[in-house]
Amino acid sequence: MSPLQKAAAIVLCTIFVLIVLATMLVPAPYARQFRDMPNAGPSKGHLLGTDALGRDSLSRLLYGTRVSLLLAPAAALLSTVIAALLGSAAGFLGGWFERIVLAVTDLSLALPWLFLLLTVRAMLPLDVPPMVSVIIAFLMMGLLGWQASVRVICAAARGVRDSDFLLLARSSGCRPARLLLRHVAPNLRPLFYAQFWISIPLFILTEANLSILGLGVMEPMPSWGNLLRGFEDLSTLSANPLRLVPLILLVIVVMCFQLVLPSQEVIQ
Amino acid sequence: MIENARAAKLIRLLLRRLLVLICLGLGGALLGATMVRFAPGYGVEERELDPRWSAQSVEAMRRQQALHEGLTSYYFHYLAALADGDFGESDSLKRPVQELLRQRLPVTGNSVVRGLGVAWLAAALLASLGLASRDWIYEASSTAFSSLLLSLPSAVVAMLAVHLRAPIFCAISVVVFPRLYRYVRSLLVRSYDQPHVLAARARGLRSGAIFWRHVLPVAAPLLLALLGVSFAIAFGAAIPIEALCDSPGLGQLAWQAALSRDLPLIVNVTLVVCLVMLAANSVADLAGRAFEWRTE
Secondary structure, eight states: OOHHHHHHHHHHHHHHHHHHTHHHHOSSOTTOBOTTOTTOOOOSSOTTOBOTTOBBHHHHHHHHHHHHHHHHHHHHHHHHHHHHHHHHHHHHHOHHHHHHHHHHHHHHHHSOHHHHHHHHHHHSOSSOOHHHHHHHHHHHHHHHOOHHHHHHHHHHHHHHHTSHHHHHHHHTTOOHHHIIIIIIHHHHHHHHHHHHHHHHHHHHHHHHHHHHTTSSSOTTSOOHHHHHGGGGOHHHHHHOGGGGHHHHHHHHHHHHHHHHSOOHHHHO | OHHHHHHHHHHHHHHHHHHHHHHHHHHHHHHHHHHHHHSTTTTOOGGGGOTTSOHHHHHHHHHHTTTTSOHHHHHHHHHHHHHTTOOOBOTTTOSBHHHHHHHHHHHHHHHHHHHHHHHHHHHHHHHHHHHHHOOHHHHHHHHHHHHHHHTSOHHHHHHHHHHHTOOHHHHHHHHHHHHHHHHHHHHHHHHHTSHHHHHHHHTTOOHHHHIIIIIHHHHHHHHHHHHHHHHHHHHHHHHHHHHHHTOOSHHHHHHHHHHTTOHHHHHHHHHHHHHHHHHHHHHHHHHHHHHHHHHO
16 A cells, blocks of 8 residues: 555545544534524634524534445445446356346446436435435435446456366356355455445545435435535635535545555456 | 458448447337336326316326326337427426427537537647656646546536636536546557557657557557547536536436426436437447558
8 A cells, every 4th residue: 555545544534533423523413503693604613604594514514424425335335236246147157148237238338327317316206305315315326326347347257257266166066156156256356345446436426416406415414415505606605715625525535535446456 | 352341341330330229229218218107206297186176187187198008008109209209298398308309409519529629639638748758747746637626526617617607618628538538648658658669769760750650549449439438428517517507408408307307308318318329439439440440
């Protein structure tokens, strides 16, 4: 691990500790409105000031970071599991199953990711409680975000399929399911980890985009996307520059995730 | 003789692609129709909830909505209408989807093509400059800059574009550029490190000649494939950018349709975008193959 990767990992760990301890650190619940002080600047009681509805910005930032940073890995895990199952089975079995999986993958990859998410989101009810909107947003990303990983995993599984040790295992009478679980999957594990790490920043950015468009996490539940919606009004930003903190934090976290990604040599 | 064989191979590939495109279009249309048909609230009109309407009137309204149709008949009517170019009517805008598509597609197409042009130019220029100098400061700063842009959600780029009064295509190019730059740079570096390029450098060929004659031809097929993929990135970026910059394109239309749960509109917009993307990818792929065969 390079020093830069170590620094990025330390930053990510610090942020994770902060969001886990958010309940103890926040001065007020994220939805509590201080109606007499909307758009207030930084003060002793509200270190980052308040938003247009008088809600404490620090509380919303910490809870929003918790929502985005705990659920993006969960969605990434779901998409990686789907990709691992489909990709390794397609690569290992080959034939028509591989062709169908790759055709579906190619079709989904041809479609812009946000168009697909918008279409699926439109199928579901929009007027839902905030917690349900969080679950919908991240489930949708987890269930629809596996395509790029399937291609990579399938190609790697195809390589493993033709290897000598698998031929030996097959000749000794191993069943296909056992071959897949005990011999193919362990060899692809570094690739699964890599795909998992790659998906996290992608899902963080997608959640931000969806929430800014009003189709992700619903108010009053905070998330990075909801917090960034405040940027639409530049006048409040110039009055309280600390409003930029959510964006800076988002950029730092996404860059750190990009930095800690395992290098190509490690994956291989 | 060889030229004829290659031309025949290319035509066969073209026909196969066309067939795949038609099959996928048909499959996509059926999938879209299924999604519309089984989505919660399909065929329910708002006025049905009005207690002043009698049960008979509500029944008549439902009959008018074709809810009595069987699934096969529903698919048949949908596909027959689609073959006539009839995409149905938008629930929220009360206008034919075909008319909306005809108005909005050129707006988005224009922004996407111009945005892609700027992004490709910037990515190719920066990557080739880095290739020539191989200076670590230049590489580190350009990588850091592209990583910074990559970490910005496209909706935030759109908001910045609104504040700076920048044109839509500039915002699209800012979103597309960092994604392109990484791939273009790695493709060019890989081609530049080939043994035949090293031999050309050892013989004292000028860097311009090496780039045009030896590096670019090796990277060209993959760069062409990337061109097809970049259309999907640009169309995806167009949604938040057009929605927030108030540009009357397909992205804004899709966003409005999603917000108002206008299923016939969003499904047909997505279908059209999917077909455009598949066509762009097929053209890029065919161009790459043709280039490969020419240089063989």
